[in-house]
Amino acid sequence: MQQFYCECSQRVMSHHMQCFNCGRVLGFDPLLLRMYFVTPSDDGLYRDAAGIAYRLCPNRVEFHVCNGLVEDAVGLPPQARCSGCRLNRTIPNVGRLENILRWRRLEVAKRRMLAGVAGLGLFVGKVENGFSGGMRFDFIEDKRSHPEVDLHFVTTGHHDGLITVNVLEAEAVERMEQQELMGESYRTLLGHFRHEAGHYFYPQLVTDIASFTQQFGDPGADYGAAVDSYYKHGAPANWNQRYISAYAASHPMEDWAECFAHLLHIRDAMETAVAYGLFPFPEVATDITGMLEQWSGLIAGINEMNQSLGCGEPYPFVLSQAVKEKLAYVQGTIDRDVASRS
Ligand SMILES: [Zn+2]
Ligand SMILES: [Zn+2]
Ligand SMILES: [Zn+2]
Structure with a gap:
């Protein structure tokens, strides 16, 4: 990942919420590979140095799972989500606290994959790849993590633009167990996202x-x-x-x-x-x-x-x-x- 510097010249990471040095609010767009630096205004919005107004992504406000901003553009509803969150079709059951923590890890890995893809010059939009809805994500539980859900066994995979990830993969212990079971030398959340992106881009490339x-x-x-x-x-x-x-x-x-x-x-x-x-x-x-x-x-x-x-x-x-x-x-x-x- 490239380095980003706040307007106060402090080095910041792409997943950080705020600059530790000056307190500016950060927002990373993984599709545009752009970091935004904003400060709160009296009207509840956030503005950058040029005066452009943004809202915090609702997933950021409610669950702290992303650091996205949404430009306060005309016609956009206030509940509009950031560019990364808009790709989610199914989010984990947030009624269970552990799922919010898992979701957060999933988003960090997902955004790094998206940034890597953007860095190569590829796009996840619907026009280029032929899939009906562009790249989308399902973060799903199965009975192994939650006995009350219907699905017995959800595996990570890709079908018609939809990338499914079992939320259990966000648990390091479970992931290591699977790694041992499968005799793999490498198993990471980021690796899963990048692998599925490979399937996604196959018909395009x-x-x-x-x-x-x-x-x-x-x-x-x-x-x-x-x-x-x-x-x-x-x-x-x-x-x-x-x-x-x-x-x-x-x-x-x-x-x-x-x-x-x-x-x-x-x-x-x-x-x-x-x-x-x-x-x-x-x-x-x-x-x-x-x-x-x-x-x-x-x-x-x-x-x-x-x-x-x-x-x-x-x-x-x-x-x-x-x-x-x-x-x-x-x-x-x-x-x-x-x-x-x-
Ligand atoms: Zn700063
Ligand atoms: Zn978001
Ligand atoms: Zn595969």
Whole structure:
């Protein structure tokens, strides 16, 4: 993530509500990658330095789950929500306090994913992707977290623009349990959002099925059978020579989503390293091959830094040649999509 500075020159984070130094109210728009700095007015609105008036997002006022602002534009109802919150179709049951805390974590991860996507030049609007309603989110409980709900088992997934996340994923203990159960080396909320974004953008980005098939395999291969087989038998023994994760080996569409998510991890971490003076090269390489080369050097140090502090490796991945080619393919589809709209 890039760095943001308040008008008082204090460094602020994209999810912060207020500047610690001067008290200005902050508002981050993850779709526009823009941070707003406002102060309260007597009329109950908030104004920026140019005098433009904003309201706080109602989800911010009531639940503190976002730091969004809504411009006080003519014709907009007072209950209008911020750009990030407007993408929610189903929010967790806020009658249960623990769900508000979970929702807050979900929103932080969701907004970081959205910011990463915007940083690549992609849009979540309905026009570009062909899905009827653009990107939308369902944050849902199942019986594991709440015995009174009807659904027995909700898994994280994507269908027709709708990204569903089980709110239980926002509980670190539950997530670790699933990680152990699945034999995964990496499972994060942010990773879930980025993976599902990969599915969301697939129809927009992959316009040449032949080249996709060459790189990832047949996208039309029987999905149910492939995923069933993965959960029954696991990934092939040598999966790490061809795939970024064991799960990526389950089906070409999952491989794509894993690679898309991975590209977002790398791009965000590289941007953060540059913004905080941690990047050991003069500048970020403009070509994907050079960038992945730089990434390998950077992440080796970050992994070791974590070990120095007694924490595990945050990045338990190996980029084989085959995976690098897949990441380059994903980047190529994004470049073409962005160029076609500029
Ligand atoms: Zn400030
Ligand atoms: Zn909001
Ligand atoms: Zn998937």
